[in-house]
């Protein structure tokens with residue numbers, strides 16, 4: 086007798102499972118995929134889309150199409166709760182979907198606790214599809230006169246976003262903008278000094294200001310306040326702070342890690358709920374904390390594909406091994422990149438070309454637009 090597999094989110098860790106739904110359906114199982122958009126956007130190319138180097142259609146996976154063309158069921162919606170005892174998920178509209186096996190790849194979000202009032206003129210770097218609205222707003226401002234952009238955050242996404250805002254306005258803006266990165270105490274503090282210097286040189290060389298006087302305490306439309314009480318005005322604010330896993334697990338009373346991510350063991354399976362699996366930014370891997378990078382989500386793909394089928398069919402589970410150090414390449418927005426893996430570092434045009442090649446190859450493999 087077939088069973089019901091439900092996937093929450095068609096994110097980066099579900100790519101292989103989505104591409105191989107036929108294998109599940111062929112064995113008589115029903116597959117339902119729930120996602121708030123017909124498409125899933127590839128974060129690695131998000132800043133490049135913001136800068137106008139990629140078009141939105143270059144960086145999105147056709148999730149609904151992939152599911153439906155194989156005979157699966159796609160539900161446009163957002164899961165708000167998992168009722169694990171009853172084995173069902175609850176959607177925003179109050180409807181429920183029952184499962185025998187559940188896999189969660191619902192990603193992460195940028196916390197907005199520092200925001201006071203509404204979000205007018207304030208954009209978070211996730212979800213990636215919101216970068217399209219950010220781009221439109223930036224171009225609208227650039228059509229009116231000189232204006233200021235504040236990017237809050239000191240990590241790679243702040244660096245990439247600032248560099249690509251610069252590119253967008255260079256290529257399409259009628260008026261220049263003053264771009265400031267509010268980088269906390271130190272830009273790229275998690276990285277070796279040599280990487281930090283490369284990023285500083287690239288950004289400052291283009292007139293992007295980097296402030297390292299302290300963390301931003303409060304953000305409101307048109308204004309931000311530092312811990313010291315110092316205030317700065319900005320016409321456009323990007324929140325590029327670290328991400329937090331989807332809140333649905335905590336709200337569902339499921340086992341979670343210190344960051345609120347769904348707790349999973351080496352089989353990417355939730356302890357106490359062997360029928361619940363997960364991957365990507367929304368999990369907390371019990372064996373060792375993992376950075377919130379797409380690289381791990383991508384590496385989890387074959388294990389999730391195998392284990393979901395094994396859980397449905399009663400086979401052996403495979404353990405996930407995070408692997409060693411990973412390659413990172415930052416898109417600086419001016420046609421150059423900064424590449425880092427272990428002791429290898431490279432900046433310049435070649436680094437960006439390598440990133441572009443890897444990202445386009447990944448898209449081609451799973452995009453499935455036809």
Ligand SMILES: Cc1cc2nc3c(=O)[nH]c(=O)nc-3n(C[C@H](O)[C@H](O)[C@H](O)COP(=O)(O)OP(=O)(O)OC[C@H]3O[C@@H](n4cnc5c(N)ncnc54)[C@H](O)[C@@H]3O)c2cc1C
Nearest residue numbers: 094096097128129163164191192193365366377378379380
């Ligand atoms: C600007 C930026 C650039 C980055 N660049 C890189 C990079 O170059 N390399 C790298 O390794 N990492 C990069 N990262 C990190 C990377 O974004 C994450 O690690 C990666 O997105 C994690 O993938 P994911 O599939 O778990 O989550 P997500 O990409 O967040 O995908 C989650 C999916 O689940 C869906 N979803 C969300 N909530 C629900 C819900 N409640 N119900 C149903 N569906 C839901 C979403 O619509 C989405 O499709 C970058 C991050 C940012 C912000």
